[in-house]
Amino acid sequence: MAIGKSSDYKESCDLFLKLLLKRKNLNASWILEKNENHLQSSYSIPLGDEVKKEQNASIATLLEDVKVSKLLTADDVLASIATIEIESGVVAIFNLDAQGYLFLYTKKDNISLKDITQLQPVINKFSTSLKACKAFSAQEKLLKSLEIQNQELSDYAHMVSHDLKSPLRSIDTLTAWLKDDYSDKLDASGNKNLGLIRNSVEKMDTLINGILAYSTIGKNRFEVYDVDLNNLVKDVLSLIRIPDHIYIITQDLPVIKGDKYRLQQLFQNLITNAIAYNDKDKGLVEIDVKDQNEFWQFSVKDNGIGIEETYFEKIFKTFQKLENNKASTGIGLSIVKKIVDLYGGTIWLTSELGKGTTFYFTLKKQSNGTA
Template identity: 55%
Template sequence: MNSLLKRQLNKYLSKEERESEGMQNFLEAVNLSYLNYEDHIEMSQRAMKISSDELSEANAKLRKEGKRQQKIIENLNRMISNLNLKSPGDNEKLLSVLEISDFIEKQSKEISRKNKQRAELLKSLEQKNQVLSDYAHMVSHDLKSPLRSIDSLINWIKEDNEELINEECSVKFGMILQNVEKMDSLISGILNYSTIDQAEFENYEVDLHHLVSEINQSLYIPSHIQISIKETLPALLGDKFRLQQLFQNIIQNAIKSIDKESGKIEIGVQENKKEWEFYIRDNGKGILLKHHQKIFQIFEKIENDQTATGIGLSIVKKIVDFYNGTIWLTSEEGKGTTFYFTLPKK
């Protein structure tokens, strides 16, 4: 029996009244009501506890999901802000999805238009380069023809009038022929310079060690100058004519620079990861620092040499650039100069 009900019965009813049959039936019904009520209370408490736990768990999940959604919103805001366009008055105009799509479409069309213009410009440039190349060859031929005539006429005059020509005239004829030769070299140099990066040549493996040895045999090298190849030069994929001009022009420059009784020219190479680094070193006059960049410009000369055209090293620079290499030099006045240049392995 419910403890509260039992205390109340003991307080207000006698023992006989409590134990009578009718009272027993009544008390059993009341006690059952108490028990049902307690069960309901207990069930309610249990249900409330379960609901509270579930609610707490649900709240935790909602807070976690809320934070995740907030991060997504922040990321979206950052992305949208990056697509903001500024109006002429510097007021930011936020693009809608449709506006963004329209903007991207316009940009794509603009890129296509510019690519088309670029292709047309490249085609036009190729045509102009071809015209320039043809013009250079034509001018070279037209200019060299009278030079060859002058050279032939001078030699005929000298041969036909050998007994009449005195020493002074002979010297002047020599000066004429020397200038004719210089003009011929100048025209050839200009032609080579204008076409060195335009003419198409077949690339194949070139043995540089053999090539440089051939160059040294073909050049006029004074007896007091010794040329040595310090390391075995590699074979490279390239154009033999261009590579020959590259080495030959630097070697000729070194020969001209030597003013000592015993001249030395050393040629060597160092292997790097992606390229070969070549050097050509001489013990000549040396080059002042202020001339280090100037000498690679066309028609630039650092001394009053009547035979120099000022084109040789500019051609060297153009060939190195053609092969995506670099060229530089170190020098000390009175002690010599070292030219360095790189050529890619592939």
């Protein structure tokens, strides 16, 4: 019989019970589930009245006696928990454990104890399939709920970011005017404080942009195309400020399938991170790659301050940052990890205090097309 061929509860019941009724020449079938101290119908064939009945002593006694299965003559108690009208005949009841009770009804007394015994293994499989259907349904609801919550969080992040950017622009403009018009009237301390205000505004703007970038990753489909990472890294290096004492070494990089914008975010965050945490007179940042069959394994290595092992996992979480860098927003590496996850890859690091850090990450050679 067709058991376990559908993950939908009703469809699974239809496939199995319709065939069972036809083969055994039975008149009806229904399933009752326990809901606290109530019984409620979850399926009926033919479609009958919904049962939602509080268990009384008679019903409780009847069901408690059904340890595995039982064959009973139709009576008033059974009639009270049936989805269709029954007056005579017999009812076979099967205990489906957590899935409730299955009732098979026939007017002609054409089901026997032998039939019940033969059906029991099949009914057990049916019970297991219903359990799987419910688990699948619960997972579907959870995923849908998470999808809605993620969308709401994304919308909220956009709204809040927009509301925050407007006053920040005003503050930045006003402080710029003050500096231009009154710098000669302010003492050194006043000019310094104006500079601190503008630096704080710039940091806040960077943080807001980071939150927006993080909240949009994975929300949209994108066109997958060839991206030459050699050209992409050159573009990144032309966009960021590289101090004179920092030297960037780039090995020959591949052309990969993906989205240029997300890949640029990925490399830019790692490179700027390597520059920001470099305390050497001659700072080095080396970008390399290895072919790992279905993946490319990239590395961004520096000879900077290094990272304590206690931070290895923390730094990939949103707003987590090293204690000795107050300028960091704590969002860059979480963006990196989210993009790597999007490409079906992994990211990790090795580091030694005072000697430097190497970030490794893998990217699938075929992207899934979700940005």
